[in-house]
Amino acid sequence: MAARLPGVTVASVRGLTKAFGERVVLESLDLEIGSGEFIALLGRSGSGKSTLLRALAGLDREVSGELAVTGSVAVAFQEPRLVPWKRVLGNITLGLDAPVERAREALAEVGLTEREQAWPLTLSGGEAQRASLARALVREPDLLLLDEPFSALDALTRISVHQLVLELWARHRPAVLLVTHDVDEALLLADRVLVLDEGRIAHDSAVTAPRPRHRDNPELITLRADLLTALGVSPEGRS
């Protein structure tokens, strides 16, 4: 997979508009996603984050505007969506021509080698989420779309899956678009944090702090306050 290529985009969105009946969810939205970028997408509930992801994934074609995605796309959802009648390994290769060795490599990368013959219903939440990441990885995406993949995990599992996602990103360098509700998660992981509001990208910040990042990094403290304001939340509980 390509390393980060400056100036090369994997997705280019211009004037994207999506309405459900009278409700306009995305309104003339513009967004460029660069090769290898790690982007977090924040926004209030119902602001259209999943709608944008579905459009980028090609799962919703009833949109207007220009949407060009170059290269392959893989999606991992909030609930891992493994099919219960296939074992873990079978889930990784589902609908794919790739040799089984590739699926095993992906399982090894997410630390699930021991569980390849397990049934999905016997996996813990963290294991299921890792299996879901392996299924996305084996497709070697140029753009990896993550729709709140960590939100159902307990705090400790979440930290280890964060670590894993950063390692996988550093190794494979797909562009990542991570939808999250968690400002700190966005700041710890991403190079760029977007806020979706009123159907558009209302806020776009670069995060330059080196990784591993700590919450008390001054850049992150400033950005956290800006992002909370952009989300309509007062940072210190003041109104």
Ligand SMILES: Nc1ncnc2c1ncn2[C@@H]1O[C@H](COP(=O)(O)OP(=O)(O)OP(=O)(O)O)[C@@H](O)[C@H]1O
């Ligand atoms: N299939 C659908 N039919 C009708 N309305 C829909 C449909 N899908 C989404 N919507 C509406 O579009 C708006 C945006 O939904 P979306 O799921 O994209 O928001 P979101 O930002 O991802 O929200 P959350 O953070 O709560 O997951 C919401 O008002 C939702 O009710």
